[in-house]
Amino acid sequence: xxxxxxxxxxxxxxxxxxxxxxxxxxxxxxxxxxxxxxxxxxxxxxxxxxxxxxxxxxxxxxxxxxxxxxxxxxxxxxxxxxxxxxxxxxxxxxxxxxxxxxxxxxxxxxxxxxxxxxxxxxxxxxxxxxxxxxxxxxxxxxxxxxxxxxxxxxxxxxxxxxxxxxxxxxxxxxxxxxxxxxxxxxxx
Amino acid sequence: xxxxxxxxxxxxxxxxxxxxxxxxxxxxxxxxxxxxxxxxxxxxxxxxxxxxxxxxxxxxxxxxxxxxxxxxxxxxxxxxxxxxxxxxxxxxxxxxxxxxxxxxxxxxxxxxxxxxxxxxxxxxxxxxxxxxxxxxxxxxxxxxxxxxxxxxxxxxxxxxxxxxxxxxxxxxxxxxxxxxxxxxxxxx
Amino acid sequence: xxxxxxxxxxxxxxxxxxxxxxxxxxxxxxxxxxxxxxxxxxxxxxxxxxxxxxxxxxxxxxxxxxxxxxxxxxxxxxxxxxxxxxxxxxxxxxxxxxxxxxxxxxxxxxxxxxxxxxxxxxxxxxxxxxxxxxxxxxxxxxxxxxxxxxxxxxxxxxxxxxxxxxxxxxxxxxxxxxxxxxxxxxxx
Amino acid sequence: xxxxxxxxxxxxxxxxxxxxxxxxxxxxxxxxxxxxxxxxxxxxxxxxxxxxxxxxxxxxxxxxxxxxxxxxxxxxxxxxxxxxxxxxxxxxxxxxxxxxxxxxxxxxxxxxxxxxxxxxxxxxxxxxxxxxxxxxxxxxxxxxxxxxxxxxxxxxxxxxxxxxxxxxxxxxxxxxxxxxxxxxxxxx
DNA sequence: CATGAATGAGCGTTCATTCAT
DNA sequence: GATGAATGAACGCTCATTCAT
Numbered sequence: 001x002x003x004x005x006x007x008x009x010x011x012x013x014x015x016x017x018x019x020x021x022x023x024x025x026x027x028x029x030x031x032x033x034x035x036x037x038x039x040x041x042x043x044x045x046x047x048x049x050x051x052x053x054x055x056x057x058x059x060x061x062x063x064x065x066x067x068x069x070x071x072x073x074x075x076x077x078x079x080x081x082x083x084x085x086x087x088x089x090x091x092x093x094x095x096x097x098x099x100x101x102x103x104x105x106x107x108x109x110x111x112x113x114x115x116x117x118x119x120x121x122x123x124x125x126x127x128x129x130x131x132x133x134x135x136x137x138x139x140x141x142x143x144x145x146x147x148x149x150x151x152x153x154x155x156x157x158x159x160x161x162x163x164x165x166x167x168x169x170x171x172x173x174x175x176x177x178x179x180x181x182x183x184x185x186x187x188x
Numbered sequence: 189x190x191x192x193x194x195x196x197x198x199x200x201x202x203x204x205x206x207x208x209x210x211x212x213x214x215x216x217x218x219x220x221x222x223x224x225x226x227x228x229x230x231x232x233x234x235x236x237x238x239x240x241x242x243x244x245x246x247x248x249x250x251x252x253x254x255x256x257x258x259x260x261x262x263x264x265x266x267x268x269x270x271x272x273x274x275x276x277x278x279x280x281x282x283x284x285x286x287x288x289x290x291x292x293x294x295x296x297x298x299x300x301x302x303x304x305x306x307x308x309x310x311x312x313x314x315x316x317x318x319x320x321x322x323x324x325x326x327x328x329x330x331x332x333x334x335x336x337x338x339x340x341x342x343x344x345x346x347x348x349x350x351x352x353x354x355x356x357x358x359x360x361x362x363x364x365x366x367x368x369x370x371x372x373x374x375x376x
Numbered sequence: 377x378x379x380x381x382x383x384x385x386x387x388x389x390x391x392x393x394x395x396x397x398x399x400x401x402x403x404x405x406x407x408x409x410x411x412x413x414x415x416x417x418x419x420x421x422x423x424x425x426x427x428x429x430x431x432x433x434x435x436x437x438x439x440x441x442x443x444x445x446x447x448x449x450x451x452x453x454x455x456x457x458x459x460x461x462x463x464x465x466x467x468x469x470x471x472x473x474x475x476x477x478x479x480x481x482x483x484x485x486x487x488x489x490x491x492x493x494x495x496x497x498x499x500x501x502x503x504x505x506x507x508x509x510x511x512x513x514x515x516x517x518x519x520x521x522x523x524x525x526x527x528x529x530x531x532x533x534x535x536x537x538x539x540x541x542x543x544x545x546x547x548x549x550x551x552x553x554x555x556x557x558x559x560x561x562x563x564x
Numbered sequence: 565x566x567x568x569x570x571x572x573x574x575x576x577x578x579x580x581x582x583x584x585x586x587x588x589x590x591x592x593x594x595x596x597x598x599x600x601x602x603x604x605x606x607x608x609x610x611x612x613x614x615x616x617x618x619x620x621x622x623x624x625x626x627x628x629x630x631x632x633x634x635x636x637x638x639x640x641x642x643x644x645x646x647x648x649x650x651x652x653x654x655x656x657x658x659x660x661x662x663x664x665x666x667x668x669x670x671x672x673x674x675x676x677x678x679x680x681x682x683x684x685x686x687x688x689x690x691x692x693x694x695x696x697x698x699x700x701x702x703x704x705x706x707x708x709x710x711x712x713x714x715x716x717x718x719x720x721x722x723x724x725x726x727x728x729x730x731x732x733x734x735x736x737x738x739x740x741x742x743x744x745x746x747x748x749x750x751x752x
Numbered sequence: 753c754a755t756g757a758a759t760g761a762g763c764g765t766t767c768a769t770t771c772a773t
Numbered sequence: 774g775a776t777g778a779a780t781g782a783a784c785g786c787t788c789a790t791t792c793a794t
Binding site (some may be wrong): 407 | 775776777778781
Binding site (some may be wrong): 025027043100108110111112144145149152153155156157159160161163164174175178179182186188 | 347
């Protein structure tokens with residue numbers, strides 16, 4: 001099957017899915033997503049074979065988006081802690097800037113429709129983040145933990161931090177700081 | 189008085205719900221839950237006014253169960269690190285012993301049917317855990333973070349650790365150890 | 377089967393049914409009726425074998441109540457028009473005084489659960505009213521109409537009049553008058 | 565454009581609803597209506613958002629149908645009584661010709677799902693009938709009654725007459741006559 | 753390819769009636 | 774007899790997916 005006509009429509013569907021999942025969770029009807037995207041009900045299935053396929057694609061897209069944001073503008077020359085802080089800030093800022101994406105991603109993360117395969121791909125994306133943030137292991141037993149575990153822990157702390165930043169924006173900076181410190185200690 | 193409402197049936201429904209949510213997520217049909225519990229479809233609604241009510245009750249029950257397991261047999265006299273390690277071990281063991289409960293709890297935690305009120309109650313339960321584990325803050329900026337945030341971060345690391353322990357049981361002990369160390373460093 | 381214990385309970389159920397049907401129509405749950413009557417769910421079925429049986433009994437009771445009210449205090453010696461006006465006034469006053477009964481009766485009148493047998497019995501009750509109101513037929517073709525038809529027409533005009541009196545109480549007297557006049561002309 | 569919404573199907577649903585309501589009252593299951601209309605269960609909801617919406621639309625449609633039938637072929641030049649008799653005959657004939665519609669309309673008329681708004685629209689339709697039948701008020705107190713009341717009374721007598729015509733068709737003509745006379749006297 | 757009507761299995765919940773206590 | 778929990782068929786409505794246009 002040739003690639004469907006319009007990349008624009010594909011993107012519109014993905015963007016609409018973000019908003020729909022943010023508001024209604026993974027139970028958001030495909031009809032609603034299509035409507036928000038400005039395409040017909042059935043057209044959604046031209047671009048994604050099933051609702052699951054859409055969700056899997058979206059999950060990866062959001063992970064990539066998040067990772068790219070976190071790594072954006074990374075100063076090549078800077079001492080390690082500064083780099084780490086930069087990545088962390090970027091990451092948290094992404095969540096604050098695009099709360100719908102953040103929420104959609106969180107909801108997709110726990111939804112059965114996202115397959116193990118997809119999750120594995122996503123993990124690989126995240127491991128790069130972890131890799132960049134991980135200092136040379138000096139001591140402690142976390143150093144022997146597989147990268148996947150480190151990445152997952154880091155990610156879960158990040159998620160929690162984002163939650164608090166979004167729920168209580170007045171102290172956003174404070175949570176951001178505390179979250180970073182937690183991760184930093186964990187890793188060092 | 190007529191046949192009294194049976195605690196046994198109530199428990200059977202809750203237990204059935206655990207299994208059903210473990211397998212099918214919060215979308216698990218009430219009919220399935222009832223069937224697994226060995227009661228009629230409509231009887232479920234004698235014990236819980238709505239599916240939501242059932243889920244909220246179950247969420248609290250599972251949190252309480254988990255907290256109780258974590259705090260079980262806490263040695264009164266022991267130095268702090270030992271106590272912490274004990275709690276952490278209990279906690280992880282609970283997840284390994286009752287993976288369905290663990291999974292159901294995780295799924296309920298991200299489901300819209302669980303209300304803010306219920307979450308607030310649950311948080312209070314978990315804060316006790318955090319309180320017991322929290323060492324006297326000596327330095328660092330985590331010390332100024334509200335207890336809720338500390339509890340949430342700790343919980344998220346625990347969840348991640350459980351995931352790895354359940355997915356890769358062969359290295360369960362290793363993850364348990366690494367997770368503990370992460371939390372320990374974070375807090376100290 | 378002996379008559380059930382308490383006539384009081386039977387009456388309480390009937391009275392509760394009036395209120396429930398007034399508010400919810402014939403779809404009112406038996407459980408609600410029982411609750412309003414202050415008896416247990418199942419007890420209702422000790423006094424009335426089925427919901428239908430309850431409704432049929434209530435229908436007759438209300439018709440009787442209405443007819444009795446209409447004929448109450450009928451002056452033995454008075455010219456015909458005066459008697460008729462008296463009956464009509466009584467009738468309308470009943471509706472105004474007991475709007476729930478009136479509404480319940482109206483709702484039961486169009487409900488399938490009330491059987492033809494019951495309706496026939498009710499008609500006999502109403503025919504007495506018609507008989508008392510019917511002047512000696514002098515002319516016109518209504519004179520040849522069967523009493524049942526006359527009674528039914530009279531009843532339908534009365535129902536309509538009641539509706540307007542209850543909906544627009546400010547002009548109640550006016551509608552009462554106009555309704556009476558309509559019936560009077562019809563019959564004379 | 566995709567398959568357009570079919571007026572044929574819409575009509576089939578309305579017609580099926582007439583039959584279903586005639587037989588089972590407003591409690592008729594939507595599934596039954598859909599089946600009788602030869603469409604899928606869910607298709608009914610493509611044409612009418614809810615069961616209530618269907619009932620409201622049907623109520624208006626039937627009222628319009630009835631009014632149109634009553635006014636059909638009204639001789640332009642004829643003395644007043646003759647015109648009135650013509651309308652009345654048409655009206656009664658409609659009931660005899662389409663007893664299911666008549667019955668469905670009667671049942672819908674007392675059903676809570678038909679809203680006040682719909683009833684108001686229906687009243688406007690019926691007032692035209694009343695207007696055409698109302699002779700120039702010469703005397704009596706009905707002349708001061710609002711048109712709505714006159715229309716309602718006329719309608720209720722018509723309904724009663726229809727009932728007798730349908731229940732006892734052998735004397736249909738007789739009831740038709742007597743009903744007309746009743747209305748005529750009432751109004752004149 | 754785009755459209756949106758058509759499909760029908762599936763869901764949460766209700767309720768008349770029964771029956772264990 | 775009184776109670777109210779138990780039952781399970783039934784209902785209105787949704788929604789992923791298909792397919793006629």
